[in-house]
Amino acid sequence: MGYKRINKDKRLSLLESSNVIFADLRESKWLYNPLVYSQISGDFTLMQQRILLGIVEKLQQRIIDSVAEKEKNRTFPDIFDYSSLMQRDTLDFTLSAVDLGVGRDHYDDLEDAAKVLSSITMKYPVFDGRGRISKYVVASLFPRIELPKSENEIRRTGMLRIVMLTENIREIFTMQYGYVMHLSHIARICNKKRTPRLYIYLSRYRDIGHKKVPYTDLLEFLGLTDEYFRQTNEGKNPYNNWSNVRIMVLEPVKKEMDKLMERGEIDFSFEYSPVYPPGKKRGAPDEVEFVIKKGQLALLRDANNHRASSEIKFIDSYVAWCPELSAYALRMLMSDMDDNQLQSFLEFAYKDMRRIIERKQPDDVAAYVMGVLHKWKRDNQTRKEQRQTDLFGPAIVPSVVKDEQPAFVPGAFSTEWQEVLTAYGDGLFASLLHGAKHIGSYLGNINVEFATKEERDTYLSLCNDKKNQTEYKRLISIIKKAIGRKDSGVCLITSVFGKR
Template sequence: MGKKKKNENLVMKGDNGLIAELAEVKWVKQPVIYTLLSGDFSLMQMNIIIGISNELQDRINDYLNRRKRGEKGQLSLFTQEEIDKEAITFKINFSSLNIRPDAYDELDQACKNLIGLNMSYPIYQEGTTKIKERAYINLFNRVVVPTNLDDVNNSKTYNYKNGKRRKGWIEITMLTKNLSDVFDMSKGYVNHIATIAQICSKKRTPRIYIYLQRWKNYGSKTVNFLEFKEYLGLITWDRKNDIIKDDVYPKYSVFCANVLEPVRLEMKQLSESNLIDISFDYEPIYKNGRKRGNPDEMKFIIHLSSMGKMITQKSKVNKELSDIIEYLKKEYTICDNDLSFITESFTDSMLPLLKQEVTALKEKELRYRPTNRTGYILMCLKNFVERFKSQHVVEDAVVIEENKSEKDTNKVTDELPKPTNEDLENFSKVLESIRTQVPDAMVFNFIKLYSVDRTTSNHVKLKFVVPTNFYCEEIETKYLEVFREKLFEYFPGCYVNYVIDGSFFK
């Protein structure tokens, strides 16, 4: 298999360098059951197996989004129409597998051998994580590397090795009766570096790396020794009669020397070079007082590399950002596209200040009583992002009760209580003060105080007239805070409403 040359520049020179490298790392999600598919796979075969998951990433992400939204519709990676078919064929391009021309023969052999490999996947006891039995299958019903010789109207004018030219992709056909089980997402998924099979030299390194990914945030994991060997395809275990057959490495010391230790050393080297996110140590666990022979269990101690620590921190930050976005969408009826300016400009250092700003929105709502609640919230967030990008400062805030005012789009009428001369004079002072503070705010040339109502409550109700909705939106989003601050100087605690009436300005 063609392997990428290891980038010596990945050795850490500081967080900024690592962040830049992490941006180039591609990750792939695999359903847990699929990652537990047993078999003694070669590196090329593991590359192909991961490649299938890579082809399913859009389906996996769609599934996770549906679950996140609480939808009760299709909860499988495959539609009912697909499941009703006998088989599904996947097409994997050579480019996604990073296969060089000098590895084509190896690819052909790996594809051929996949058909005959013994495989199995675990079936768990209901409601537990304990394996009840394994289902033995031939997952790959057909694996083909198409060539020009497959064409119906084949031209023999080409002079390629063996008279054939590969077309640049693999076609893999799997029976749907196996797909639903193996790609079952109900047990969760494993997220790992997509190119793991391309950067390793030991064939079992990708398998153990993926196996340990599920517990990397726990620091250690104890597993049944026989189940682990079964996962690696090194034994055949008759669970019903508790008989081990076809044990490739029957002695623990030989198993360690030929499997665990070479993998441990390779993962340690890759981890120190920050090409992968974890490494491990291991120790045998004996029960019933035994000290020798094959252990009952294996304890893996998992270490995060510098890359792994930063990924863990980044995942935590991303989770908090996702929670903030979901809160804003639900609380203020805002769609994803309207909030894209936050995610596009987001940096880790923005998170604590963004949390403060989001907390402050409730206080600002009560204080300034925007008529366009959603528009005002978006303007506050956009202003925050701009301030952060230029100065990295934001005001402190506290949470208080929500309140909002209304917008009346009816024509003005003579029934409303008119402002007094003192009211009009005070409003002129408000506009003069605003023009001094924000001289480019031309929208305030098109607003008139039409009504001041002090009769129905302890609060003053002000009604303004603007010619079109545009002026109302501009004032209530872009200039709301300065407008309310100045109004409250002359009309303490006032409530604001608008009417849209272009004829009032003719």
């Protein structure tokens, strides 16, 4: 059998054709990240994860832009191709702290995370044209990270500028390293040449679970039509027969994807069946229906995505209800909860928290909410530990009944309050703080009382002024040190004489 040179012009218009598969691919997101929560979350801090996910999102948009370019009309555009978008030595990404869900109070944490990421290196193999490892490269993921400040060089802007080497992007960001999958890696791990095509297409319907495809469009997409066959072969096209398509193409692709899924290299495989019109049961079908089979990788991703969406929904609703709440503090509160505890926590927060606020009417709603949520978490953990102890029988110790710590403790932290005033010195809030009267502790925080509502309003106004955030943060740091706490729920509880 002879072979002919492939005429690439035959494929120039495929991405603009009426073929429904190519139409779907034009709208697909080419980057796909199945391991980001299952693998990255175990190796990086929450703040570092946020930066990494922000970079992945920026890369995704670059690929969408690249595929959209008119000259990119090949059947499968190179993901990190050599278009005008990728011809520079470096790519710059600008990330906003707001977009990453990071508040002003945690800019220090954001900067620390960025500094750590700037020192990360990764060792990865480079493959030759035959799929063999030709060399290993040790490269810096993010050789330059900038943290711009305002014009007066006093206030941080909450922006990050990330610089990456284009050469590293092409080689590093593949599924095998736990970051982002692209077609070149799928092509490398597959032995059947049509497996990457079918995988990339069906991945669009991974979460839907099934997809019916017109049979003629499937033949064109897989390169099985007479037109394609004659470009490289002579003689009769065997793929004009449905039985041959099934035996020579679909079954081998399915078996290969089954094996890759079992090894955890891809997240799903498929089953398929022909769809015939009424009265017909043999021959070429009208459509082929694919049913997605999810592997362990996909199930893990689904579980993590469900949890993440639940957390985001809760944070959005709570911050919308009480804007003074810190989204970061809420996220950290939930970060170490298991799935069962998180579900119970969300039920309490949605059903009971607002009723408690309506009944108590606290002056500082945000501080009260965080105090109650932290207390719920501590109590839940105590009950969980008690249940675990009970599994081994009753403890042979006399039971001690402890009085529940009241929310307000008169006189508590009086010595600590004097330490705060001394350490704070002549700061911006000093005159107001010295005029306030220490009365005790409330939900584990220092509670002071102002003589009039006007004095308290003046203090709160100064605290909420963006120009004074550095000074307010200094005050809170002093309070944390005095009372021996490091969590994000620390604040100064204020009230007005006679209205506590």
